[in-house]
Amino acid sequence: MDPQEPISRGDLEDAFRSFQGGVTDEIVSRKQQVMIGAGLALGLVLFLAYLFGKRRGKRKTTYVEIRRF
DSSP states (O other), rough: OTTTTTOOHHHHHHHHHHHHHHHHHHHHHHHHHHHHHHHHHHHHHHHHHHHHHHHHHHHOOOOOOOOOO
Protein backbone atom coordinates (compact mmCIF):
# COMPACT_ATOMS: atom_id res chain seq x y z
CA MET A 1 0.00 0.00 0.00
CA ASP A 2 1.33 3.39 -1.00
CA PRO A 3 1.45 5.97 1.84
CA GLN A 4 0.10 8.63 -0.54
CA GLU A 5 -3.18 6.92 -1.45
CA PRO A 6 -6.16 7.26 0.93
CA ILE A 7 -7.44 4.37 3.00
CA SER A 8 -10.66 3.03 1.58
CA ARG A 9 -13.59 1.51 3.38
CA GLY A 10 -12.75 -1.88 1.90
CA ASP A 11 -9.23 -1.72 3.33
CA LEU A 12 -10.61 -1.06 6.80
CA GLU A 13 -13.19 -3.84 6.51
CA ASP A 14 -10.53 -6.32 5.41
CA ALA A 15 -8.27 -5.36 8.31
CA PHE A 16 -11.11 -5.67 10.84
CA ARG A 17 -12.24 -9.02 9.43
CA SER A 18 -8.75 -10.48 9.66
CA PHE A 19 -8.40 -9.25 13.25
CA GLN A 20 -11.83 -10.53 14.21
CA GLY A 21 -11.15 -13.90 12.61
CA GLY A 22 -8.03 -14.38 14.71
CA VAL A 23 -9.83 -13.46 17.91
CA THR A 24 -12.80 -15.68 17.07
CA ASP A 25 -10.52 -18.65 16.41
CA GLU A 26 -8.79 -18.10 19.77
CA ILE A 27 -12.11 -17.96 21.62
CA VAL A 28 -13.36 -21.16 20.01
CA SER A 29 -10.15 -22.99 20.86
CA ARG A 30 -10.25 -21.89 24.51
CA LYS A 31 -13.99 -22.47 25.03
CA GLN A 32 -13.64 -26.22 25.45
CA GLN A 33 -10.85 -25.83 28.01
CA VAL A 34 -12.91 -23.36 30.02
CA MET A 35 -15.95 -25.66 29.99
CA ILE A 36 -13.88 -28.61 31.20
CA GLY A 37 -12.38 -26.51 33.98
CA ALA A 38 -15.79 -25.22 35.05
CA GLY A 39 -17.18 -28.77 35.12
CA LEU A 40 -14.31 -30.00 37.27
CA ALA A 41 -14.68 -27.05 39.65
CA LEU A 42 -18.41 -27.70 39.99
CA GLY A 43 -17.78 -31.38 40.65
CA LEU A 44 -15.23 -30.53 43.33
CA VAL A 45 -17.63 -28.09 45.04
CA LEU A 46 -20.42 -30.69 45.05
CA PHE A 47 -18.08 -33.36 46.43
CA LEU A 48 -16.86 -31.08 49.24
CA ALA A 49 -20.44 -30.09 50.10
CA TYR A 50 -21.34 -33.77 50.31
CA LEU A 51 -18.41 -34.55 52.60
CA PHE A 52 -19.00 -31.61 54.93
CA GLY A 53 -22.73 -32.36 55.08
CA LYS A 54 -22.06 -36.00 55.87
CA ARG A 55 -19.64 -35.06 58.65
CA ARG A 56 -22.02 -32.53 60.16
CA GLY A 57 -24.86 -35.05 60.06
CA LYS A 58 -22.80 -37.58 62.01
CA ARG A 59 -21.75 -34.99 64.56
CA LYS A 60 -25.29 -33.78 65.31
CA THR A 61 -27.07 -37.14 65.21
CA THR A 62 -28.69 -38.25 68.43
CA TYR A 63 -28.88 -41.96 69.12
CA VAL A 64 -31.85 -43.14 71.17
CA GLU A 65 -31.50 -46.49 72.83
CA ILE A 66 -34.63 -48.35 73.84
CA ARG A 67 -34.35 -51.14 76.44
CA ARG A 68 -36.95 -53.58 77.60
CA PHE A 69 -37.04 -54.67 81.19
